[in-house]
Amino acid sequence: MKTDELEKNLGLVPAYNDYEINNIVTGFTSDLLSDVMGNADEDSVLITIQAHKNTIACCSLAGITAVIICSGRKVPQDMIDAAKDEGIAIFTTKDNQFTTSFKVHGIL
Amino acid sequence: MENIPINTDSPSVIQEIIYQLKIKDVMSKDLITLRKSGTMRNVQVTMAKYKLSAIPITNSMRILGLVSIEDIIKALDYGYINDKIEKHMTRKLIVLEDDMPLSFAISYFNKYNFGRFPVLNKEKELVGIISMRDINAKLLEHLNSAMQALENSILNENPSTIQSNEKIFQTTKFNFEIAGKASTEIKKSLKKLNLDRKFIRRVAVASYELEINQVVHSDGGTIKAIFDKDKITIIAKDRGPGIPDLKKALTEGFSTANDWIRSLGFGAGMGLPNSKRVADGFDIESSESGTTVKVDFNIPKELI
Numbered sequence A: 001m002k003t004d005e006l007e008k009n010l011g012l013v014p015a016y017n018d019y020e021i022n023n024i025v026t027g028f029t030s031d032l033l034s035d036v037m038g039n040a041d042e043d044s045v046l047i048t049i050q051a052h053k054n055t056i057a058c059c060s061l062a063g064i065t066a067v068i069i070c071s072g073r074k075v076p077q078d079m080i081d082a083a084k085d086e087g088i089a090i091f092t093t094k095d096n097q098f099t100t101s102f103k104v105h106g107i108l
Numbered sequence B: 001m002e003n004i005p006i007n008t009d010s011p012s013v014i015q016e017i018i019y020q021l022k023i024k025d026v027m028s029k030d031l032i033t034l035r036k037s038g039t040m041r042n043v044q045v046t047m048a049k050y051k052l053s054a055i056p057i058t059n060s061m062r063i064l065g066l067v068s069i070e071d072i073i074k075a076l077d078y079g080y081i082n083d084k085i086e087k088h089m090t091r092k093l094i095v096l097e098d099d100m101p102l103s104f105a106i107s108y109f110n111k112y113n114f115g116r117f118p119v120l121n122k123e124k125e126l127v128g129i130i131s132m133r134d135i136n137a138k139l140l141e142h143l144n145s146a147m148q149a150l151e152n153s154i155l156n157e158n159p160s161t162i163q164s165n166e167k168i169f170q171t172t173k174f175n176f177e178i179a180g181k182a183s184t185e186i187k188k189s190l191k192k193l194n195l196d197r198k199f200i201r202r203v204a205v206a207s208y209e210l211e212i213n214q215v216v217h218s219d220g221g222t223i224k225a226i227f228d229k230d231k232i233t234i235i236a237k238d239r240g241p242g243i244p245d246l247k248k249a250l251t252e253g254f255s256t257a258n259d260w261i262r263s264l265g266f267g268a269g270m271g272l273p274n275s276k277r278v279a280d281g282f283d284i285e286s287s288e289s290g291t292t293v294k295v296d297f298n299i300p301k302e303l304i
Helices: A003-010 A033-039 A053-062 A077-086 A097-107 B012-020 B040-050 B069-078 B102-111 B132-156 B181-192 B197-217 B259-263 B271-278
Strands: A026-029 A044-048 A066-069 A089-092 B054-059 B062-068 B116-120 B126-131 B166-171 B221-227 B231-238 B281-287 B290-298
Touching (some): A003 A089, A003 A097, A033 A053, A053 B181, A077 A089, B102 B132, B166 B181, B166 B197, B197 B271, B197 B290
Parallel strands (some): A066 A089
């Protein structure tokens, strides 16, 4: 599924517009960056509450192209800037990681 | 007046100093104070005697006001130098707290055009006074030792030994701002070599874990990548304090990271195990003077 379809189908809120559109094959849910680094598949969407810049560095290295920040957490500007540089989309949702994972799994 | 530069573009060593130093580490603690019942003349004499530019007016440990040299000049000018202090002292004070990082004090000097700020502790007692002079002196002192450390680390990495197929990056303790930069650069270089994504990712995982380990656990160090024809080697070398129990450190889930590190998503106890798992070769040595981890990756024959 394409990144923008994921946004529309799940009613996600993009943290910035005109993000790079990629093909999303699967998802990974974790708040531990080492876990993401070691175990997430490439072309995943990451479901997490870690709303900070280091999450983007980790995604970029792991080949993850989209992040969903759960539970309505605020995305800081330096995270958005880093995501733009790395071509990673960021979305936010009020849902928690459990509900978000369920929804993402359902449409992929 | 020109702003004092304080921003995230500053080199990490500067940022580390201004965010890690607290106001109490920098302020003057030898306080000369006067009571409000004295006269402005008393203030003037005390200032001259101790070469001060401002005197806090207190009642035991509570600050009531401040008389600055500007106030004394005015008092002399308008002829009220023999008036009581309480009539002319500045009562509207901007104060700082002793536990705040030094960066706060610098931004206050930027914001307000004052020569000094009184410093209170949590109990609202006056414990010091901070001026730009205090800040300059302390900053220079810390910059000197930081530069010394930097020079030493450069000497350790003799430039003539850095080959054209090598890249070297510095890491600093607790500097999460640039954590991941070395790995990102290494990944970019690998992409240029047209290696496949899976291979690049294995190298990226190891270099990122080793880089974060240095930021979280060590006093800082270097990440070196060596790009050979048939293999890629990453050498992570830090300046201590060393790993007391290597066996434990290599156990998945074992971590010595504190709560705030964990709240950032680090410290899961997977750093070294992850690096070892993805690498073809893994070597670790640790003593109090530092830890060196060497990982290598054999480039698949069909890609050479």
